[in-house]
Amino acid sequence: MATVESLESARAAFSAGRWEEARAAFAASAAVDESADALDGLGRACWWLGDVRSAIRHRERAFTLLRQTGRDDEAAIVALDLCVWYLTNLENGAAASGWLARAARAAERTTDRAVRGWLVLIGAYLSSDPRERYDGLEVARALAVQASDDGLHAMALADLGLLRVAGGEVEDGMRLLDEAMATTLGGYEGRLEVVVWSSCNMLAACSLVDDLPRATQWCRAAEEFTQAYGCPFLHARCRAHYGSVLVAAGRWGLAEPELLRALSMSEDVGRQPLVEARAALAALRLRQGRLSEATELVEGLDTSGPRATLVVAEVRLADGRGKEAAALLRAGLGLLEADDPQGDLLAAALSEAYLALGDVPGAAATLDARRADPARSLLPRGRAQLARCTGLVAAASGDAATAARRLAHALDAFERHNLPFEAARTRLDLARTVAAEDPAAAAGHAAGALRDLRRLGAAGEAAAAAALLRELGVVPGPEPRDPGVLTRREQDVLALVADGLSNPEIAARLFLSRKTVAHHVSSILTKLALRSRAEAAAYAARNRGTSS
Structure with missing residues (x-):
């Protein structure tokens, strides 16, 4: 008893x-x-x-x-969890395959559609064949419907959604992921692990397509789950993905604590979260002009995945090691299917490496190979980067008119997709391209690039923009005080906002006028690129105990 x-x-x-x-x-x-x-x-x-x-x-x-x-169905579910843990937490593919086989043997005589569905789903998850994965996940989804198993259905949707987004079917993939998240975070009473897995898939997809609004909304919803249940794997991987989206959107002040937290949390939860956290933080450091720190972060980093490959190559190229960067990018492209849209960013970076080495024909051939299949799906950033690099190749070939058109097209795409660093860098490329023919237009582009790069905190690129302005006979304006640094009084106000106090309550606590408090709150939101008091409270909670 x-x-x-x-x-x-x-x-x-x-x-x-x-x-x-x-x-x-x-x-x-x-x-x-x-x-x-x-x-x-x-x-x-x-x-x-x-x-x-x-x-x-x-x-x-x-x-x-x-x-x-004789509890074989339950044994099969345990074996499937062990399969996932061995793969995602310990990076042991052989043990994962072994436990998948044990799950299949335990479920040989099962009549439970949900057990069969989970078996098919995990089998698809382990498959290296994209077609087998799609087919398996569709079978798992059908079995989930037949069994009325919300958890299995949500997981099938989440895996299918991520696959479709990675394959360039962004709208359809995100629709499936939204449904999966709504299921798991909307009163779901099944296995809590499903919430972890679907949340990671959602943020991985958002990171692929730089979808900050969606990532923010679901991360906020998942935050409530995390506060109640907690999970180091959910934290580490999701934080890395969310941090990557924040970097892409230019919200670097918010990205840094997310990525530092992801790095510290990923030490004990498997190799992949650690790779993702280090790669994402290295990308931020590189954009900030902190090359030595970026180099340290990518040292020994596993480059079997395209995202880590891209970051390591970018660091090598920035360090003047163009041949190493090109070799790494060629190897990375060789690991992908020819029509994989994630290859677009690698191809664009490879063309830049060739240009840095003076190999204009090699850069052009790389881009031509990516354009050979017009029916191929494209991801937004990859499409824009290919357009930018086409412009750079045209400029290197002496065709300034074509270069300017291509760069302007890329600039428009980056701005439409809210990618401010890429937009500012492309504006600087455009300034260099038109400098000989139209110095006044070049100065305008360079000044705009300098303004945006300074606002982001991209020190290296900002210095290049200022140098170009001086070459054009324009004196760059003084660099403004760092807009992201809060005053001591603003830090006091932020702390009280995080505690849930209203403006009148903060005014009474700090012996300030309500108008002054309102001004401080507005200043805090502007400096930290936040949109509401709720976001400010969440920011303060995440960074409690650190300097703002």
């Missing part, structure tokens, strides 16, 4: 996200009676606490006990 009561107590703590309490209660129950239920709960609680190796050990034993007692 005591064991039954302790299990019930442990399950209640688990359902409420009280992981330490749940772990202790499941451990106490297992000490009295080594049951599959106690060990399974203990393993899941350990995973939520970030103790992955203990989680795996307990659930492997739970699997054995479930099989011995």
